[in-house]
Amino acid sequence: MISKDEIKKYLKEIEVDDLIRNIQIMGDTVMIDMLSHSPAMHEKKRMEVAMQAAFEEKFGKDIHLKLNIIVEVPEKETKKGKNIPKIKNIIAIASGKGGVGKSTVASNLSIALVKMGFKVGLLDADIYGPSIPTMFDAVNEKPISKENKIEPIESYGVKLLSLGFFAGSNQAVVWRGAMASKAIHQLLHDSNWGELDFLLIDLPPGTGDIHLSIVQEVPVTGAVIVSTPQHIALADVKKGLGMFQMPEINVPVLGLIENMAYFTPKELPDNKYYLFGKKGVQKLSESLEIPFLGEIPIIQSIREASDYGRPAVLQDNEIISNIYSNICKKMVQSLVKRNENLPPTEAVRITTMAGCSTQ
Numbered sequence: 001m002i003s004k005d006e007i008k009k010y011l012k013e014i015e016v017d018d019l020i021r022n023i024q025i026m027g028d029t030v031m032i033d034m035l036s037h038s039p040a041m042h043e044k045k046r047m048e049v050a051m052q053a054a055f056e057e058k059f060g061k062d063i064h065l066k067l068n069i070i071v072e073v074p075e076k077e078t079k080k081g082k083n084i085p086k087i088k089n090i091i092a093i094a095s096g097k098g099g100v101g102k103s104t105v106a107s108n109l110s111i112a113l114v115k116m117g118f119k120v121g122l123l124d125a126d127i128y129g130p131s132i133p134t135m136f137d138a139v140n141e142k143p144i145s146k147e148n149k150i151e152p153i154e155s156y157g158v159k160l161l162s163l164g165f166f167a168g169s170n171q172a173v174v175w176r177g178a179m180a181s182k183a184i185h186q187l188l189h190d191s192n193w194g195e196l197d198f199l200l201i202d203l204p205p206g207t208g209d210i211h212l213s214i215v216q217e218v219p220v221t222g223a224v225i226v227s228t229p230q231h232i233a234l235a236d237v238k239k240g241l242g243m244f245q246m247p248e249i250n251v252p253v254l255g256l257i258e259n260m261a262y263f264t265p266k267e268l269p270d271n272k273y274y275l276f277g278k279k280g281v282q283k284l285s286e287s288l289e290i291p292f293l294g295e296i297p298i299i300q301s302i303r304e305a306s307d308y309g310r311p312a313v314l315q316d317n318e319i320i321s322n323i324y325s326n327i328c329k330k331m332v333q334s335l336v337k338r339n340e341n342l343p344p345t346e347a348v349r350i351t352t353m354a355g356c357s358t359q
């Protein structure tokens with residue numbers, strides 16, 4: 001018969017031990033009470049499916065798992081929506097689709113802002129694929145805790161924190177999902193960001209629980225949406241816009257950025273090939289009357305620089321640094337206009353998930 005110690009050991013191995021509240025064994029049946037920090041049905045379902053699969057893989061089909069998921073949304077009501085007084089502006093970098101270059105844009109913009117003389121932080125909230133540590137050559141960094149506050153890592157003048165610094169390599173995405181809202185709270189409120197002009201938040205693609213957690217945790221000053229000009233990517237941009245513009249969320253959209261706008265081969269410097277469609281994001285922003293912040297072509301060294309851990313804006317390449325600094329200037333202009341014309345954003349008190357699709 002399977003023992004409690006064996007089960008505990010395995011739960012520790014897959015890094016979910018801190019979510020387990022009770023274990024009981026009756027013959028071949030193991031009953032586990034497990035905590036979820038998300039009230040969303042799909043999160044509970046994901047947890048259930050992943051636990052069943054993990055148990056079957058480890059203990060075989062003869063052991064039956066009965067999982068009781070307990071929802072506990074931690075300290076939200078009292079702590080939710082606290083301003084972070086030393087952070088002047090919080091900008092969420094979002095995208096409708098995955099892989100459109102959102103993290104690449106977020107990292108280059110954060111460094112371009114530093115070059116303009118601002119104090120900048122970057123929070124990588126992309127639980128499904130945190131790539132900021134790679135882009136900043138900080139994969140092996142482990143932030144330390146000083147007087148109960150997490151110290152961000154500093155790279156190229158940007159203060160960085162990423163869910164990727166904390167999630168263990170054994171940890172499946174579902175567990176991170178279940179714990180993410182608590183982690184986001186800590187990364188925002190229990191970290192020593194110091195004085196910042198801008199905190200950029202690299203969101204996961206699409207719309208989902210993390211987005212809701214963030215708009216509940218802090219007043220997001222504005223959102224920037226990155227997309228390729230491709231038709232199907234644009235459809236998802238509209239969904240993202242819809243989320244920020246929902247009356248309950250109400251985060252002003254500072255503008256759209258067209259990434260991978262076109263390709264120019266070295267041997268034909270005057271030619272532009274619109275591989276993903278021509279100016280789709282620009283046209284969308286015009287039709288929706290949302291500022292267009294600029295376009296970034298497909299450039300091999302942008303990709304190489306990200307993979308290498310030294311974002312392209314740091315290269316001695318005037319074309320690339322001008323592209324990002326122009327976008328930055330437009331973003332800051334849009335922000336200044338927003339701050340002049342609109343009241344400060346309030347952190348959101350969301351009571352329903354209606355209207356927000358899952359990823």
Ligand SMILES: Nc1ncnc2c1ncn2[C@@H]1O[C@H](COP(=O)(O)OP(=O)(O)OP(=O)(O)O)[C@@H](O)[C@H]1O
Binds near residue numbers: 095099100103260296
């Ligand atoms: N303008 C560009 N030119 C060339 N390559 C680019 C450009 N922008 C991004 N890339 C490359 O495209 C890939 C996807 O970019 P990135 O990881 O930033 O996307 P993302 O939208 O953050 O993805 P996800 O959120 O799904 O992880 C990366 O390999 C990146 O280096």
